[in-house]
Amino acid sequence: MTDTSGEQRREANPDGCDGGGDDAAPDPLQPGIGEWPKRSTGPADYIVNHWRGDLSLAKSYWLNTFLLSLPFIFMLNSLESLAHTVRSVEQTALFFWIFAALIALTFPLTAWQLIGTWRSATKRKINTGKGGWSLVAKVLMVFGWLQLSAGIVQIANDWPAYREIASYTLGLNPMGNYTVTVIDGGSGVAVRGVIARGVVDDVRSALGRAEEPFYVQLESEGGRIGVGDSLNRLIRDRSLATLVRSKCYSACTLAFLGGQSRILGEGGVIGFHQARSGLDDSPTVRTMEMSADALQRTIMREAGVGDWFIDQAMDTPSERMWTPRVEVLAEGGVITHKLSNGELQLVQ
Structure with missing residues (x-):
């Protein structure tokens, strides 16, 4: 008689290992x-x-x-x-x-x-x-x-909103160009162009170079609201005056409101409206814009601007611009002085 069970077992297990042996490692x-x-x-x-x-x-x-x-x-x-x-x-x-x-x-x-x-x-x-x-x-x-x-x-x-925040934080989206120069024999510093990241540091540096600075002249169509707020606090901390001879819109107005004296030159125009992100509408984008508008209200209120003026400014849609007359700016507490025929006049 021939025992074929071993061969059969080897055929069933061609590796020559018993399936129940210790060599097979379990998958954890x-x-x-x-x-x-x-x-x-x-x-x-x-x-x-x-x-x-x-x-x-x-x-x-x-x-x-x-x-x-x-x-x-x-x-x-x-x-x-x-x-x-x-x-x-x-x-x-x-x-x-x-x-x-x-x-x-x-x-x-x-x-x-x-x-x-x-x-x-x-x-x-x-x-x-x-x-x-x-x-x-x-x-x-x-x-x-x-x-x-x-x-x-x-x-x-909400990725576009997060990307915008990241670009702002990392300084990858400057929005446009600007210049910061010392003017009037060292008595002032002029900011022209977009209120973008870097402006505040450059203004601080220019103030250090100026001999006896007492005012900041602003000329801008807007920019970053957060930068406008930072520039506002720098101007306020230094007890400087602010001056607008041409146009100062949107975020620029926040910097202007930091002035201890706020002067409107002849031909100067100041404009207000709601914040605008430029991003596609989404809940996060709306929250960002509402937060920016709340910050604008806070800055204006801190500067002593009247509530009725703040409401009118923040009721103006972002695609429009509210440019009040000199009398309205004075009544609302936005400006304290105006230049008329080269003379500084108190408006309040």
């Missing part, structure tokens, strides 16, 4: 019966064990997913509230970097939480035979994926 990501949950020997091992689903379901869900998410939710909600209080270029830059860091961390963290908890729920059912809480956890993870997907879609829709 595949569910199976074994040591579960596993103990972690350190932080790195803990992170890996969660990712593989080797932690208990209670620890994976309640500790790593639920509790770990709370500080991030709190920080993101706090940033949304703080966004309405950001004013200076420096504050905008700090806000942008904190927001970008949180977003960059939140998405991979959420994926780690959801995938690890899903795998833990699967291994719990296989190793304990109990499927009730495993099913509940998986349903919650599905809602988590839907929420994450909605967040990604929202960021994609």
Whole structure:
């Protein structure tokens, strides 16, 4: 008699290895019966064990997913509230970097939480035979994926707004040209062109070069509202006067309102309107523009401008320009003096 069972076994297993032998290494990501949950020997091992689903379901869900998410939710909600209080270029830059860091961390963290908890729920059912809480956890993870997907879609829709904020923060979108020069024998500094990032530093530098500066002359059709606010505070901190001999529109008016004395020259025109981002309409863009208008109201109110004037200025659509007469500017508290035939006259 010939024993053919060995040959048959070798044919069924051409590698010559028994399928149940110790040489076959299990895939740690595949569910199976074994040591579960596993103990972690350190932080790195803990992170890996969660990712593989080797932690208990209670620890994976309640500790790593639920509790770990709370500080991030709190920080993101706090940033949304703080966004309405950001004013200076420096504050905008700090806000942008904190927001970008949180977003960059939140998405991979959420994926780690959801995938690890899903795998833990699967291994719990296989190793304990109990499927009730495993099913509940998986349903919650599905809602988590839907929420994450909605967040990604929202960021994609609002990407132009985020790109605009990034360009502003990094100085990649200057909007146009400007010049800052010392004039009138060192008594003044002239700003001509767009109120863009860099203007404030250049004005500060020019004031340092001027002998005895006491006024800033402005000629601009507008620019960045945040820069106009920063220039306003620089002028106010130095107790300088402001002068407009030609035109000063939009963001330029915010800088003008920083003057201790605010002088309108002959032929000077000052114009106001709502903020305009130039971006396609979206909830985030509308929020940005509303925040900018709120900042304009705050600056005008700080300068002592009348509420009725502020309402009229902020009711003017961004595609139009309200250019009040000298009498209206004086009554509204926008100007304190005017030049007439070369003479400085008090208007209030």
